[in-house]
């Protein structure tokens with residue numbers, strides 16, 4: 001087995017960083033100019049924190065590729081954290097959105113597209129009733145609110161290593177002494193009282209956490225795709241999760257925001273799961289701001305407003321937003337699901353994902369590195385240990401930030417973009433064998449350089 005020399009990783013990263021900077025003078029100038037009007041020089045200050053280099057400023061995107069203002073074109077394998085899984089500027093989406101904009105995009109009144117979208121989501125995810133927001137974050141926070149009303153309980157259980165968006169309850173982690181703490185500044189200290197965190201793939205810990213019957217909702221991705229590459233559920237975990245939540249009167253929400261890329265109906269359909277709620281956003285409307293949450297008929301009953309004798313409002317659940325479920329978002333979701341995210345499109349991404357994972361694994365074997373290459377539908381990725389990880393602690397124990405950063409900058413300098421460090425590549429709908437070749441060529445050359 002090859003072992004990696006830290007000094008070599010650092011030397012390669014410094015060399016690649018210098019090359020990237022030299023190749024991006026216009027992006028560097030825009031970042032400097034942006035600093036006068038935006039914290040960190042970019043529209044979301046956190047964004048720049050996730051890069052150790054100047055972000056390439058974008059000129060345009062088409063299909064599976066985008067071009068930056070310095071004239072470099074990248075095959076995009078993170079595709080805006082999967083929100084552009086349909087690719088950039090797909091014709092059906094451009095057509096539907098242009099048409100809707102020309103006829104008015106927002107009314108605070110429903111359009112027929114909302115029914116078509118709800119019916120299609122119902123077919124895909126197996127839940128009969130749907131509501132809308134403008135992001136997956138908000139779909140999750142609305143689902144939590146209605147779960148509180150449904151159960152008369154307040155707490156939410158999530159799994160360590162999760163990501164469900166930027167709302168208070170979801171920004172809680174385990175501190176060094178094991179107690180819960182806010183993940184970042186700005187989250188109220190007492191938020192931790194409303195959140196319960198347990199390790200993924202540990203039914204006994206889950207059962208202990210739910211036995212007090214004070215948790216309204218378990219919110220999880222069917223497989224954890226955030227922060228730690230990919231953590232798959234072990235054999236029987238989903239059965240145990242459903243059995244324990246039912247036995248303790250706890251609702252179960254599956255967040256398919258990322259995992260929807262595996263096929264129509266995401267992992268809920270692929271694994272025949274039976275959640276009470278499904279939440280989703282990102283690519284289901286082609287990247288037009290959109291979030292949706294589906295629910296059982298019993299939960300939907302809670303949202304039905306029973307008006308008083310003079311039509312006055314009563315029984316409200318704290319949900320809503322002026323731009324939520326707007327006509328533009330609905331037109332985008334309709335075109336995306338019916339014309340882009342078709343069964344054939346998913347098949348193509350799965351074929352490419354399998355090719356990508358196979359090629360990455362072969363290169364790892366050739367280099368003699370003790371790494372695991374995972375594969376789920378269109379997605380692959382790397383874990384710096386031989387066996388897959390089962391929970392966030394195992395993932396943290398083998399994380400290697402310097403190496404991960406080297407991987408990104410090495411790929412970027414060779415026309416391959418992976419925006420989120422360590423997430424692993426995903427093949428979007430318009431990806432081709434040439435894109436996969438570009439990834440594998442860059443990956444191969446990196447591994448060779450690492451063990452040289």
Ligand code: PMP
Pocket residue numbers: 081135136137138163164165166221226255256257258281282
């Ligand atoms: N849920 C999951 C599983 C996610 O991965 C994300 C974003 N990474 C979100 C929710 C939040 O999505 P958004 O930032 O678009 O609200």
